[in-house]
Amino acid sequence: METLKVRDIKDVEEVVRAAIASEQPLEIIGHGSKRAIGHPMATNAVLDVSVLNAVTAYEPNELIITVEAGAPLADVQSLIDAKNQQFAFEPVDISVLLGSAGAGTIGGMIGAGLAGPRRIKAGGIRDHLLGAHAVSGFGDGFKTGGRVVKNVTGYDLCKLLTGSWGTLAVMTEVTLKVMPKPEAERTLVLRGLDDVTANKAMTAALGSPFDVSGAAHLPGSALRSGTGALAGLATSGQPVTLVRLEGISASAIHRAASLSQTLSSYATVDVLADDASAAIWSALRDVLPFAANGALGTWPVWRIVCPPASGGAFGQALARETGGEVIYDWGGALIWAAVPPNADAHAVLVRSHVEAIGGHATLIRASEDVRRAVDVFQPQAAGLAALGERVRASFDPRSVLNRGRMIRGGGA
Secondary structure, eight states, X not given: OEEEEOOSHHHHHHHHHHXXXXXXXXXXXXSOTTTTSSSOOOOSEEEEOTTOOOEEEEEGGGTEEEEETTSBHHHHHHHHHTTTEEOTTOBOOTHHHHTOSSOOBHHHHHXXXXXXXXXXXXXXXXXXXXXXXXXXXXXXXXXXXXXXXXGOOSOOHHHHXXXXXXXXXXXXXXXXXXXXXXXXXXXXXXXXXXXXXXXXXXXXXXXXXXXXXXXXEEOHHHHTTOOGGGGGGGTTOOOEEEEEEEESHHHHHHHHHHHHHHHTTTSOEEEEEHHHHHHHHHHHXXXXXXXXXXXXXXXXXXXXXXOGGGHHHHHHHHHHHHTOEEEEETTTTEEXXXXXXXXXXXXXXXXXXXXXXXXXEEEEEOOHHHHHHSOSSOOOOHHHHHHHHHHHHHHOTTOOBSTTSSSTTSOO
């Protein structure tokens, strides 16, 4: 397979135009940390943007950073951490689940669109992407957005690029918002709740006036496979429900005390502070109980979004019928499900349950054979699928960018 390393946007334009002329689709990669997500692609050419890795501008006082798309995510996070800043959407390090090397690049982070538990408060990646330079499937460079929101006019293409998995354009440079790190954080810990009751407790916390920035529930069985920070929660083998609050110290302490009183009708409430709290949420963000190097490392993993009111009952039924394990990241009604291996990763069962409650499911981890056989991304209704195809074709009419990654046997 030929790997084409590009040095600037002109190189990207030339490579895409050559691919159009030769009718040869391209696989777009940075570090390749997410290549195992999506349908396998039939191509003999890889467009590698990892050399586009410079930090173009960082203005801590203005809360913005402009970087090239191939910049390593870990390096950029270290840079902004030195100024006590962060990406508030908590980018997921998917390499923990996939067993790949490194956390990937900024471009891969945006293309995947996977945000962590704080998205219920801060929003997702699409809400923090201010501007981008990219090359479309026509081989033409374009710019969308700007460095500040008030300068943005026209179509908001940033939101289209986020979560498009490289099927619309090749990003070369992006501008993102950064935010100050919270001075303090507290995590409330409730033990012994079943999934349905935990669902009610988390919903009550998220609907309270106490500015919750994360809520999660781990059944006892999921905790048994936990390591690191999560191992300390599994002392009694009981399920654990977690609620996070962040802010200045006095506020976080006061809100934690008030919310503890509100939730005391569900269970006794313990409190974790600062570093201990942060370690727990880092492990939850990266789905550590289902890590590739852990006890469930060979099991397929689904990422399921469903209506909040249905979550607890849905998760219980799915775990019971598949023999799998579930984790509830409830700041956004998300369920991670690890299921025992079989020919289709239980896709028929998962999708039938998901469709019955109006949710959607993405197969994040599975073998290549399984990803060839089932729809990795949630199949869309005919009208919505037709609209999506029209959008894709307006960016890449020859389907040269990541052809077949999102739709089995299709253009995207």
